[in-house]
Amino acid sequence: MRALAVAAIIASLKVPAYAQDASKEQSNKAAEEKKKEEEAIEKAYKDAAKRLPPPPPAVKHDPWHNIR
Numbered sequence: 001m002r003a004l005a006v007a008a009i010i011a012s013l014k015v016p017a018y019a020q021d022a023s024k025e026q027s028n029k030a031a032e033e034k035k036k037e038e039e040a041i042e043k044a045y046k047d048a049a050k051r052l053p054p055p056p057p058a059v060k061h062d063p064w065h066n067i068r
Helices: 002-051
Strands: none
Touching: none
């Protein structure tokens, strides 16, 4: 009878470990999906940045230009 009780206790302690494994798989899938989304956003950003016209050349500002 004791052996049966000990076996039942040990079996019940193993059940949460299986549940944690399943949640790890789900979190790994979620992390992979998030990484793919971030990569897609980054690629879209880089593509949009390439389509922008180049900035105008920097012009030196001379605050004394009217006085000289």
